[in-house]
Amino acid sequence: MKRLYSPGLLLAVFAVSLGSCGGAARSAADLEALAARNRQGHSPADARFMANMIPHHAQAVLFAGWAESHQASPALQIFCARMVVAQRDEIVTMRSWLLERDEPAPPAEYSRMRMPAGADHHTMPGMLTEAQLNELDNARGADFDRLFLKYMITHHEGALSMVDELFGSYGGAQNDFIFKLSSDMYADQTTEIEHMQVMLDTYPSGG
Amino acid sequence: MNNQSFERLPGMRWTALGSVLCAVLVFVTACATAMSSPSPAAMRSALSDLPLTPPDPDPRIGLGAGSGPLGIGAEEASWNLNLVSNTPPPDEFVGVTNSDLGFTGNYAIQGNYNGYVIWDISDPTNPTLETSYVCPASQSDVSIYKNLLFVSGEGLGGRIDCGVGGVPDTVSLDRLRGIRIFDATDISNPEYVANVQTCRGSHTHTVVTDPNDAENVYIYVSGSSRVRSPNELPGCSGGPLEDDPNTALFRIEVIQVPLAAPQNARIVSSPRIFDDLTAPPRHAEPAADTAGQGARRAAAGRGGRGGRGGGPPRQRTGPTQCHDITVYPAIGFAGGACGGYGLLLDISDVANPRRVYAAADSNFSFWHSATFNNDGTKVLFTDEWGGGGQPRCRATDKYEWGADAIFSINDGELDFHTYFKMPAAQTELENCVAHNGSLIPIPGRDVMAQAWYQGGINVFDWTDPDNPVEIAFFDRGPTDGTRRGSGGSWSVYWYNGYLVSSEIARGLDIFELTPSAHISQNEIDAAKTVHFEYFNAQEQPKLVWPPSFALARSYLDQLERSSGLDTDRVMSVRRGLAEAEGLSGQERSNALTELVSDLRGAVRGSSDPRKVRMFLGAVIDLGATR
Numbered sequence: 142m143k144r145l146y147s148p149g150l151l152l153a154v155f156a157v158s159l160g161s162c163g164g165a166a167r168s169a170a171d172l173e174a175l176a177a178r179n180r181q182g183h184s185p186a187d188a189r190f191m192a193n194m195i196p197h198h199a200q201a202v203l204f205a206g207w208a209e210s211h212q213a214s215p216a217l218q219i220f221c222a223r224m225v226v227a228q229r230d231e232i233v234t235m236r237s238w239l240l241e242r243d244e245p246a247p248p249a250e251y252s253r254m255r256m257p258a259g260a261d262h263h264t265m266p267g268m269l270t271e272a273q274l275n276e277l278d279n280a281r282g283a284d285f286d287r288l289f290l291k292y293m294i295t296h297h298e299g300a301l302s303m304v305d306e307l308f309g310s311y312g313g314a315q316n317d318f319i320f321k322l323s324s325d326m327y328a329d330q331t332t333e334i335e336h337m338q339v340m341l342d343t344y345p346s347g348g
Numbered sequence: 349m350n351n352q353s354f355e356r357l358p359g360m361r362w363t364a365l366g367s368v369l370c371a372v373l374v375f376v377t378a379c380a381t382a383m384s385s386p387s388p389a390a391m392r393s394a395l396s397d398l399p400l401t402p403p404d405p406d407p408r409i410g411l412g413a414g415s416g417p418l419g420i421g422a423e424e425a426s427w428n429l430n431l432v433s434n435t436p437p438p439d440e441f442v443g444v445t446n447s448d449l450g451f452t453g454n455y456a457i458q459g460n461y462n463g464y465v466i467w468d469i470s471d472p473t474n475p476t477l478e479t480s481y482v483c484p485a486s487q488s489d490v491s492i493y494k495n496l497l498f499v500s501g502e503g504l505g506g507r508i509d510c511g512v513g514g515v516p517d518t519v520s521l522d523r524l525r526g527i528r529i530f531d532a533t534d535i536s537n538p539e540y541v542a543n544v545q546t547c548r549g550s551h552t553h554t555v556v557t558d559p560n561d562a563e564n565v566y567i568y569v570s571g572s573s574r575v576r577s578p579n580e581l582p583g584c585s586g587g588p589l590e591d592d593p594n595t596a597l598f599r600i601e602v603i604q605v606p607l608a609a610p611q612n613a614r615i616v617s618s619p620r621i622f623d624d625l626t627a628p629p630r631h632a633e634p635a636a637d638t639a640g641q642g643a644r645r646a647a648a649g650r651g652g653r654g655g656r657g658g659g660p661p662r663q664r665t666g667p668t669q670c671h672d673i674t675v676y677p678a679i680g681f682a683g684g685a686c687g688g689y690g691l692l693l694d695i696s697d698v699a700n701p702r703r704v705y706a707a708a709d710s711n712f713s714f715w716h717s718a719t720f721n722n723d724g725t726k727v728l729f730t731d732e733w734g735g736g737g738q739p740r741c742r743a744t745d746k747y748e749w750g751a752d753a754i755f756s757i758n759d760g761e762l763d764f765h766t767y768f769k770m771p772a773a774q775t776e777l778e779n780c781v782a783h784n785g786s787l788i789p790i791p792g793r794d795v796m797a798q799a800w801y802q803g804g805i806n807v808f809d810w811t812d813p814d815n816p817v818e819i820a821f822f823d824r825g826p827t828d829g830t831r832r833g834s835g836g837s838w839s840v841y842w843y844n845g846y847l848v849s850s851e852i853a854r855g856l857d858i859f860e861l862t863p864s865a866h867i868s869q870n871e872i873d874a875a876k877t878v879h880f881e882y883f884n885a886q887e888q889p890k891l892v893w894p895p896s897f898a899l900a901r902s903y904l905d906q907l908e909r910s911s912g913l914d915t916d917r918v919m920s921v922r923r924g925l926a927e928a929e930g931l932s933g934q935e936r937s938n939a940l941t942e943l944v945s946d947l948r949g950a951v952r953g954s955s956d957p958r959k960v961r962m963f964l965g966a967v968i969d970l971g972a973t974r
Contacts (some may be wrong), residue, residue, distance in 0.1 A: 167439075169416050176417035176443025179462060181505065198540070215634030219710060223733070223749060227713070230602065230738040234463045237831060308504065308574050312516040315505040317445065317461045324502075324551075325735025328572045332688045332714055335666055339627045 184312030187319045188244045191235045194303060194326075197265040198235075200298055202258040204269065204277055204289070211278075211285040216340060220333075221289075227329065232335035235324065267299015283344065290341040297330040297337075352584070374495040394922070395903050400865040402427055402818065408772035408804065411825030417443040419827030419835050419853045426923050428820035428864040432846070435475045436855040438465060440482055443832065444489040446850045448552075448784065450490040450497075453844045454534055457497065458850050459488035463510070464499060465856075466535060472846045472858045479536050483510035484600070485524060491555040491756055491884040493565050497530040497538055502549035502571050510540065519580045525549030527567060527603060542611045544603050549583035549595035552672040554886040558698040566616075566653035566698050568599040572669040572687065584751040589620075598622045602694065602699050614717050621684065621693060621703045625666050630763045632710040632748070650830065671732070674718040678890035679755075683718025690715045690729045690755070691933050692762055707755065707762045711748040717784055721794040722891045726813055727762065728754050730782035730795070737834065741780035741803045750781035752798070754813045765813035770800040770821070777826040777833065778802030784839035788847075788861070789878040789891045790871045792962055795819070797847050802826060802836030804857070805849055810867065819866035827853050841885050843853075845876040873898035895969035897929050903963035912956030921947065924932045926969075940971035 154165065201224065207213075212227070232249050239246035264270075269277070269292055279286050304327045307313040314320040319324035389738035408424035413821040414422030418436050439445060440462060447459035453472040455478060463483040463783035467475040483499070485506025490499045505514035506524040515523040526546040530538040542568075551571030558566060575586030575596045589596050591837060599620045667687030675682040675695055682701060691714075692705040705727075715823045716732035733740050740750040751769035755762040774780045778801070785798030785805075794811045827835035835853035842848075849857040863869040877896050888917030904925070908918045921938040922945065926941035944967050945961070952962045 144768060167436075167442075169420070170418050172420075172442055179443045180439060184516070188654065194716045216710065219634065223713060226740075226745065227734055227738070230740075234737065234832065241831070299490050305574060309518050312514075313504070313518070315503075315514040315516060317503055317505070318485060320505070321735065321737060323735060324573055327574065328687070329714060329735065331572065331668070335688050339630075342627075 162238050178189050181316045183316045183319060184241070184310070186307055186310035187316055188239065188242070188314035189310075190303065190313070190323065191239050192245065192247055192320065193265050193345040194300070195232055195235050195249070196251060197249040197268060197296075197300060197303065198232050199247075200248060200268050201293070202228050202291045203251045203253075204274060206295070207278065207285070208251050210288070211284045213289065214283070217244065217289065220336065220340070228273070230323070231326065238318070265299060268298040269296065287341065287344055290337045294334055294341070297334050300330050301327060301334075306318065353930075359914070360548075374645075379789070393908060393918075394870055394901060395908055396863050396865050396868065398863075398865045402821075406772045408774075408821065409821040411823060412661060413777065413826040414824070415828060417835065418855070419824070420489050422825035424822070424824050426789060426820075426822040428862055429805075429822045429847070429859045429868065430446030431822060431857060432473050432860055433858045434477060434851070434854060434856070435467065438477055438480050443853075443935075445486070445851050446488045446792065446838060446855065448534055448839050448885075449848060449850045450492045451839055451841070451848070451880065452492045452532075452535075456631050456843070456848055457490045457492060457857065458684060458856060459490040459499065461486040461488060461503070462512075463772065464488055464490055464497075466532075466538075467856055468784055468846065469846075469856075470860065474481065474859070475856055475858065481530075481538060482509075483528065483540070484511065484512055485528075487551060488551070489515060489552045489568075490881055491553065491567075491886070492559070493555050493884070494605070494607065494863045494882075495531055495533040496565070496605065497532045498555065498567060498605075499528040499530070500553050500569075501525055501543075502551045502573055505533065508543065508547075517875070519577045521580065523576075523580060525576065525581075527569065527574075527613075528554060529605065529613055531610065536562060540768075542613050544613050545581050546571075546601050546615070547581060547586075548573050549576075549675060552886070554673045554675055554682075555706060555884050556677065556695065556698050556887060557677060558674050559561050562682075563606060564810050565605050565607060565742045567700070568673050568675070569602040569603060570670040570672050570673065572667075578836075580630075583908060584758070598666075600670055600673070600701075604699065617699045621670075621691065621701060622666055622668070622686070625689070625702075625703070627666070628706050628708050630710045632707040634710075637710035662879060670718040670865060671715065672886065674720065674886045674888055676720045676724060676888040676890075677726035678888075679720070681720075683720065683729065685715035685717050685729055687715065688754075690713070690727075691759065692727070692760065692761065694760075698827065704760045705762050707764070709753055709764065710752075711746075712753060713749065713766065716782065717886075719785060719787065719885075720888055722787060722789075724757065726754060726756050726794065728752050728768075728810065728812070730784075732781050732783060734781060736781055736801055738777050738779050739776050739780055739802075739832065740776060740891035741770060741772075741774040741800065742776060744810050747771070752782050754810055756814060766816065768808060768810065768816040770803045770806050770850055771818065771820075772800075772803070772823065773967065774803050775826055777828065777831070777954075779827075779832070779834055783837070784841075786841040786883075786885045787891065788842045788890075789875045789893070791874050791893050791899055791908050791966075792959060793871075796865070797840045797842060797945070799840045799849060801838070801852070805837045805840040805847070807847075807861070818862065819864065822856075822857075822859060839885065841883065842875070843883050844879055870898050870901035875904040886913065893966075895966065896923060897970065900925060900966040900970055903966055906958060907954070907959055907963065910956055910959070911960050912954050913950060917947075917950060937971045940967050943967055943972070967973075 203223040236246040412423040432564045441460045442955040446463045450457045465480045466478040485501030486503035489500035522906045529542040552566040556566040601617045602617045604616040612757040670686035680696045682693040690707045693701040713733040751767045780803035783799040807820035827833040838850040840849040847859040
């Protein structure tokens with residue numbers, strides 16, 4: 142178990158109470174040292190969350206990217222375009238965070254080669270099987286819309302359960318950066334689930 | 349003070365107005381000084397001959413990056429704003445996120461994920477550290493009312509005892525999620541007197557005063573984080589409403605704080621402001637899809653998510669909480685920014701707010717915060733697409749995404765007008781999206797300042813809800829040129845004459861407006877006559893201008909700018925005002941009365957009779973002042 146806080150933070154706090162303040166001249170090295178002491182460490186649960194969420198996002202980016210080529214409705218195309226931007230950005234954030242901490246970072250792109258049809262090895266909650274991806278890849282127009290919404294709602298619910306798991310792990314999301322990123326995902330994807338459910342309700346035979 | 353200040357000089361590339369404008373830009377401070385003294389030649393226009401249009405190319409594009417935890421050395425660009433000071437955070441907050449601001453007297457209270465800092469801003473050019481308080485919990489949203497200081501805690505590492513060790517256990521009685529209350533009677537030594545725990549913690553909160561209740565102050569608690577275990581806080585559960593009538597989802601919390609006994613603060617109601625919410629038509633939905641709206645069933649009765657683990661669709665969807673609520677007690681309404689919706693709430697019964705309208709928008713990802721105009725006829729909502737940690741102002745990011753949306757309020761309904769977004773493309777390295785701001789008390793106009801994280805801050809006029817116009821800005825390059833750092837302005841608020849900004853990495857920035865083609869010296873002077881004892885942006889105060897010559901001249905400047913009065917008339921009125929100002933007592937009153945009599949006849953002929961009446965009202969009030 143890594144320490145959540147370095148012992149230096151306590152020292153820093155006491156040093157400050159002795160009277161230094163923002164106006165004091167501080168060298169670049171002083172500032173780096175202060176920041177290193179003030180910032181929390183991270184737990185194994187944090188790193189696991191980040192590493193697992195990357196392929197989860199990457200798969201979402203893959204099939205949200207089909208909206209235009211698969212003749213999704215204009216509303217769904219807009220929704221998907223925004224989601225692709227959002228989750229791609231978060232993948233960059235998560236990979237950078239892991240790499241800066243010398244933690245292994247999964248690739249940014251989802252590789253269907255690694256998930257052969259019929260394989261049922263470890264995937265993250267809500268992720269589509271290769272068969273489901275193929276089914277969606279073969280759908281067009283309103284059929285694509287309905288299937289996409291159904292699968293992406295499940296996919297998002299999987300992401301929420303991953304945040305739940307993080308929050309339910311010892312030392313999980315104690316780190317402010319991890320708490321913020323995971324909370325932002327939780328808020329965004331909860332909101333998107335609701336939006337998708339409303340879109341799904343547009344189709345009389347949907348749901 | 350910031351010695352890294354760098355004024356970009358885009359003039360070399362200008363073709364139209366060339367070096368003259370360039371020189372004007374550079375010497376904007378000198379201009380301000382010259383214009384701030386009353387002009388003896390009062391018959392001259394008080395309007396600036398600086399350009400109306402922003403510098404082109406936009407100097408915010410391509411600013412050089414800084415380095416280190418404070419992002420030192422980044423290039424800066426500004427237009428019609430002057431940075432008067434930058435004060436870096438004290439040692440124990442270096443490298444940790446600075447968050448929201450509250451104000452009382454000569455003090456600014458700046459939240460930080462590690463606690464909060466109290467700055468003495470009596471001298472805006474040189475803020476001094478009054479005290480700092482280490483008490484970790486994100487996001488440390490702060491508010492102050494009289495002697496009481498309130499701080500939000502939502503992060504899982506917040507401890508009841510303000511300790512720095514975090515709370516690694518998943519269920520722990522050491523954890524604080526909710527509102528901390530400090531007695532800041534001695535501002536240099538706040539005392540931690542109470543806390544109120546809530547099931548989902550407090551991402552943000554809103555102080556609400558009840559005109560009918562002088563004994564208490566109220567707090568609306570917002571935050572959409574996960575519901576915690578009942579083993580940590582008894583009574584908390586996060587099931588779907590239909591199965592679990594006591595669920596902590598689908599409600600906000602209202603805390604009552606007895607002013608004489610803050611230790612007795614408690615939750616007095618948990619209004620279910622989302623009850624019976626059906627999905628409203630989504631503005632800007634593409635045509636092919638809006639055709640299907642008739643087939644839409646109400647969102648109630650479908651899908652949603654109540655607990656962990658996915659599973660079959662639940663009975664109920666829609667937002668389960670708000671991100672932030674801005675109350676405007678003077679009009680009895682609040683703007684609730686709640687997940688996928690913007691709500692208008694009736695707060696006439698403070699402890700029991702009631703939803704009166706809900707808006708949705710296809711271009712809005714996450715409704716984040718609200719600001720009313722002073723008349724209460726309009727409201728601006730922000731969309732914090734991506735949560736603020738992501739770069740959403742790149743050239744490739746759509747103008748409508750991560751922007752503001754402006755609505756008029758008509759008979760309790762919200763009518764969409766247009767979007768507004770900080771227009772200068774930012775880099776991949778700069779987190780940027782719409783964030784917090786406040787009105788600037790320029791009389792007769794709706795002008796506000798807004799923070800855009802590393803997109804800097806800007807000032808815009810949204811008097812015309814269909815045509816918001818950017819009129820000032822300040823921006824720095826990325827905090828770090830090698831990686832996606834976190835920085836920029838969390839919030840910028842007008843407080844007693846200055847714009848105070850909480851810079852996430854760099855500390856406290858204070859700006860002054862400089863006179864421009866968009867804002868005259870008179871308008872700045874009039875704005876400075878509005879004095880707050882305290883200010884919490886989420887509790888919007890009604891702006892009231894005391895009588896002053898600056899106020900009258902502001903309206904006159906606006907009439908000149910809009911040609912609401914012809915030039916000769918404006919000049920003669922200016923002369924009349926200058927003469928009256930040189931008099932005193934009854935003579936001044938007589939001169940002002942005469943001025944009013946002369947001008948009454950011009951109301952009907954004006955293209956802006958309303959503004960002429962506002963001017964006349966200001967002059968009459970001035971005449972009645974001794």
